[in-house]
Amino acid sequence: MKPSQPQGTRDFGANVVRKRQYIFNTIRNIFELYGFQPLETPAMENIDTLMGKYGKEGDKLIFKILNNGLDNPAKEEKTKEGFEGVLKGKTSKSVTERALRYDLTIPFARYVAMNHGQLVFPFKRYQIQPVWRADRPQRGRYREFYQCDCDVVGSRSLLNEVELTHIYAEVFKQLKIDVEIKINSRKILAALAETCGGADKLTDITIAIDKLDKIGIEKVKEELAARDVQTEQINIIEKYLSITGSNEEKLQQAKALLANSELAAAGFEELEYVLANTTIGDKNLSIDFTLARGLNYYTGIIFEIKARGVEMGSIGGGGRYDDLTGLFGVSDIPGVGISFGVDRIYDVMEELQLFPEEVQIGTEVLFFNLGEKEAQAAYRLMQQLRSVGLRCELFHEALRMDKQFKYAEKRDIRFIIIIGSKELEENTCTIKNIQTGKQESASLTDIEIIKSILA
Amino acid sequence: MKPSQPQGTRDFGANVVRKRQYIFNTIRNIFELYGFQPLETPAMENIDTLMGKYGKEGDKLIFKILNNGLDNPAKEEKTKEGFEGVLKGKTSKSVTERALRYDLTIPFARYVAMNHGQLVFPFKRYQIQPVWRADRPQRGRYREFYQCDCDVVGSRSLLNEVELTHIYAEVFKQLKIDVEIKINSRKILAALAETCGGADKLTDITIAIDKLDKIGIEKVKEELAARDVQTEQINIIEKYLSITGSNEEKLQQAKALLANSELAAAGFEELEYVLANTTIGDKNLSIDFTLARGLNYYTGIIFEIKARGVEMGSIGGGGRYDDLTGLFGVSDIPGVGISFGVDRIYDVMEELQLFPEEVQIGTEVLFFNLGEKEAQAAYRLMQQLRSVGLRCELFHEALRMDKQFKYAEKRDIRFIIIIGSKELEENTCTIKNIQTGKQESASLTDIEIIKSILA
Numbered sequence: 064m065k066p067s068q069p070q071g072t073r074d075f076g077a078n079v080v081r082k083r084q085y086i087f088n089t090i091r092n093i094f095e096l097y098g099f100q101p102l103e104t105p106a107m108e109n110i111d112t113l114m115g116k117y118g119k120e121g122d123k124l125i126f127k128i129l130n131n132g133l134d135n136p137a138k139e140e141k142t143k144e145g146f147e148g149v150l151k152g153k154t155s156k157s158v159t160e161r162a163l164r165y166d167l168t169i170p171f172a173r174y175v176a177m178n179h180g181q182l183v184f185p186f187k188r189y190q191i192q193p194v195w196r197a198d199r200p201q202r203g204r205y206r207e208f209y210q211c212d213c214d215v216v217g218s219r220s221l222l223n224e225v226e227l228t229h230i231y232a233e234v235f236k237q238l239k240i241d242v243e244i245k246i247n248s249r250k251i252l253a254a255l256a257e258t259c260g261g262a263d264k265l266t267d268i269t270i271a272i273d274k275l276d277k278i279g280i281e282k283v284k285e286e287l288a289a290r291d292v293q294t295e296q297i298n299i300i301e302k303y304l305s306i307t308g309s310n311e312e313k314l315q316q317a318k319a320l321l322a323n324s325e326l327a328a329a330g331f332e333e334l335e336y337v338l339a340n341t342t343i344g345d346k347n348l349s350i351d352f353t354l355a356r357g358l359n360y361y362t363g364i365i366f367e368i369k370a371r372g373v374e375m376g377s378i379g380g381g382g383r384y385d386d387l388t389g390l391f392g393v394s395d396i397p398g399v400g401i402s403f404g405v406d407r408i409y410d411v412m413e414e415l416q417l418f419p420e421e422v423q424i425g426t427e428v429l430f431f432n433l434g435e436k437e438a439q440a441a442y443r444l445m446q447q448l449r450s451v452g453l454r455c456e457l458f459h460e461a462l463r464m465d466k467q468f469k470y471a472e473k474r475d476i477r478f479i480i481i482i483g484s485k486e487l488e489e490n491t492c493t494i495k496n497i498q499t500g501k502q503e504s505a506s507l508t509d510i511e512i513i514k515s516i517l518a
Numbered sequence: 519m520k521p522s523q524p525q526g527t528r529d530f531g532a533n534v535v536r537k538r539q540y541i542f543n544t545i546r547n548i549f550e551l552y553g554f555q556p557l558e559t560p561a562m563e564n565i566d567t568l569m570g571k572y573g574k575e576g577d578k579l580i581f582k583i584l585n586n587g588l589d590n591p592a593k594e595e596k597t598k599e600g601f602e603g604v605l606k607g608k609t610s611k612s613v614t615e616r617a618l619r620y621d622l623t624i625p626f627a628r629y630v631a632m633n634h635g636q637l638v639f640p641f642k643r644y645q646i647q648p649v650w651r652a653d654r655p656q657r658g659r660y661r662e663f664y665q666c667d668c669d670v671v672g673s674r675s676l677l678n679e680v681e682l683t684h685i686y687a688e689v690f691k692q693l694k695i696d697v698e699i700k701i702n703s704r705k706i707l708a709a710l711a712e713t714c715g716g717a718d719k720l721t722d723i724t725i726a727i728d729k730l731d732k733i734g735i736e737k738v739k740e741e742l743a744a745r746d747v748q749t750e751q752i753n754i755i756e757k758y759l760s761i762t763g764s765n766e767e768k769l770q771q772a773k774a775l776l777a778n779s780e781l782a783a784a785g786f787e788e789l790e791y792v793l794a795n796t797t798i799g800d801k802n803l804s805i806d807f808t809l810a811r812g813l814n815y816y817t818g819i820i821f822e823i824k825a826r827g828v829e830m831g832s833i834g835g836g837g838r839y840d841d842l843t844g845l846f847g848v849s850d851i852p853g854v855g856i857s858f859g860v861d862r863i864y865d866v867m868e869e870l871q872l873f874p875e876e877v878q879i880g881t882e883v884l885f886f887n888l889g890e891k892e893a894q895a896a897y898r899l900m901q902q903l904r905s906v907g908l909r910c911e912l913f914h915e916a917l918r919m920d921k922q923f924k925y926a927e928k929r930d931i932r933f934i935i936i937i938g939s940k941e942l943e944e945n946t947c948t949i950k951n952i953q954t955g956k957q958e959s960a961s962l963t964d965i966e967i968i969k970s971i972l973a
Contacts, residue, residue, distance in 0.1 A: 066628045066847075068559070068563065069562050069616050073560065074558070074560070075557070075558040077556050077557065080556040080557065081556065096904045097909075097911070098910065100532035101530075102529070106648065106650070107524050107581075123587075124586070126562075126583050126586070126616075128583055129581075129582040129583065129584050131578060134604070134606060143601075143605070149584075149588050150588065150597060150598070152589035160524070173523070176521050177521055178531075183928045188532075195562075340894070340897070342901070425550075425553070449552070454552075455552075456552070457681075459640050459670075459678060460675050470638065
């Protein structure tokens with residue numbers, strides 16, 4: 064049998080794990096600096112927790128887990144019924160009671176609903192865990208991938224939006240990715256919808272606008288017409304979508320266009336608050352009125368992150384919502400959150416070669432194994448170096464030196480330390496830097512000198 | 519609907535995540551110091567990769583994932599056939615093609631088999647990831663739990679066993695858990711089996727010995743008798759199991775008992791090598807001839823870790839195996855590995871209160887929010903403190919001071935910084951240590967002084 068991993072999933076070897084950890088650690092540190100607390104939820108959720116939360120298409124993409132013990136004769140009747148249901152597209156609990164989480168938001172909502180009596184609000188949590196989707200695998204789309212979210216719930220203060228904007232700016236500054244942080248307010252989109260045929264047009268309009276980047280304005284107009292938006296109203300939307308200039312200029316034009324809407328005024332106020340209270344600068348934080356974000360539950364400021372200098376979809380996004388936990392019977396918990404697209408961030412950093420070299424370093428020193436006594440001396444020195452934090456290995460067998468050297472090269476180990484019979488006699492070691500070829504000798508008792516050579 | 523997480527799974531809030539991360543990070547750092555490289559494999563494996571690897575009982579405990587699109591009419595026939603199979607206890611691929619990993623060893627073996635042409639041997643990898651088992655949940659046994667393994671493959675050198683022994687010693691020294699590292703060699707158990715009725719008795723004998731701790735020697739003897747071991751041979755086994763004394767004394771007695779076996783001699787040599795080449799001391803590293811380890815694939819040195827001063831099963835174990843990847847068509851890859859039982863280590867550390875206090879620290883400083891201008895000044899100072907690594911929050915709204923104070927208390931935040939109208943006028947801030955009650959004033963421009971107060 065030729066082994067493989069399932070389609071759409073990946074093994075991560077050491078180099079990739081290290082680079083991914085670099086991204087995760089950078090984000091995690093910033094989350095912590097901003098007062099967010101870690102949460103981890105199980106990979107599996109009860110099937111009721113997940114089903115019906117992501118739309119019909121989403122339901123189909125949820126990985127369901129087969130109940131165990133389905134060969135139990137006592138349950139045969141029920142199980143058979145369940146199978147009948149599955150054939151008709153139902154999720155029968157006699158067949159599947161659990162499923163793999165599809166995102167981090169619903170498990171978070173479930174957690175808050177379960178624990179809201181004990182939590183201190185505002186509750187600021189971050190969560191960095193994998194999710195699973197039965198999507199058709201393709202370039203850049205996987206069936207297992209990490210999400211990286213932070214949310215504040217139980218607060219309506221716009222200070223949170225300001226903080227999240229700074230988190231985005233700080234993370235990408237540290238990762239050295241040049242980004243444009245785009246913001247908009249769903250209130251303005253809702254106002255636009257009201258102006259163009261009523262609030263019930265909001266979903267149609269946002270779906271159409273969401274496609275602007277991909278299909279262009281003419282197709283968006285066609286799509287709007289197909290969704291019963293009137294020509295006059297399409298003209299307003301076109302005007303809205305063609306707003307350009309500095310943040311201030313954009314605000315002016317939009318205000319003129321939606322002058323009579325209280326809802327729009329509230330949206331403009333939100334944007335102005337965020338712009339006035341952040342220290343990021345217009346170049347990197349810009350209003351984008353074409354930003355819609357597909358998800359219906361957003362109600363205020365929305366975010367999206369675009370990396371400059373590389374062809375790539377958004378590498379982050381989020382926004383404010385009114386009701387996190389209503390679906391689980393706990394009402395009145397508003398919040399705002401953002402998410403980092405770690406797989407895309409990884410690809411951007413690879414393409415632009417942004418990973419620092421240190422990230423790649425595994426073992427720093429290889430000790431040659433040149434016989435039993437020699438290896439014992441090497442082991443003693445190695446343990447001293449490990450105790451001060453140096454990552455070391457002693458070659459496992461006393462093979463020929465060229466074989467040991469080859470191992471060091473293949474493993475990208477920078478230093479080799481040789482303790483042969485001559486060194487053993489003199490109580491010294493020979494330290495060689497493979498990159499530079501430089502070779503130095505040091506006394507085995509002078510650990511400080513050895514450390515300085517390896518520095 | 520009252521939400522809950524699935525039976526046997528857990529949510530980890532901030533305090534627990536932090537403590538668990540402390541354990542993971544300690545282990546990870548030591549793995550890296552010893553030259554091990556990280557590997558991550560997907561949560562799902564192809565069902566063929568997992569089935570048949572853990573015995574009949576194991577197969578039943580594997581969580582299988584339902585294929586998506588089972589309501590596809592074009593596949594109805596196949597799907598129905600599959601359901602028939604499932605009812606009879608088969609795993610039909612028309613119903614389930616994937617399953618959740620059950621341990622980290624088989625995915626590792628699958629990875630090595632897939633990549634052995636590119637890997638540099640000896641290949642030293644560590645892996646810290648969750649696994650899933652459909653076990654009946656009970657105290658200390660979960661359906662989702664982490665495993666934490668390191669293995670060296672492609673080397674027969676006993677140096678690896680020495681290194682792994684040191685890894686155990688170093689990890690538990692850093693975690694401040696007093697442990698006994700028990701070692702034995704499966705070769706000695708195999709020799710005992712040969713002496714007692716032939717090599718085919720090895721499994722019977724190890725299974726019986728494995729239960730010694732739980733059921734006592736009399737029941738073990740009964741069990742051996744039930745498995746057709748002769749009285750005379752049971753007497754030898756009883757003698758073997760009652761060997762006591764220092765490591766040296768134990769070796770002497772065992773050598774006398776198994777004097778004529780070459781296999782035993784090879785086992786004694788292994789033990790002597792490890793004892794001679796480690797620097798741990800007999801008190802913490804002891805031969806335990808009653809140690810058997812249930813798994814059949816071990817062939818040389820085996821390990822088990824017992825925490826002292828607490829009622830708890832083993833918190834780690836491992837051993838040498840001859841053939842990691844034979845099941846996947848790649849032969850002659852021997853190796854040795856150890857595992858840490860993180861959930862039990864966590865429980866031991868909780869019981870003995872071994873977690874350092876620093877581990878628990880989330881947000882260090884809360885800035886009071888006392889109005890718009892005041893909050894802006896607070897935000898500026900906060901960003902300066904964050905940039906030097908202090909975890910800070912600004913309270914989200916200008917509520918009454920006692921409410922803000924209560925938030926700080928509930929969140930265990932140690933310092934509050936107050937910038938009210940008076941402070942704003944004087945360009946100062948008031949810093950209060952909640953634990954000591956001590957209150958100091960500092961100029962907003964003197965960041966060094968502020969840092970020193972918060973230190």
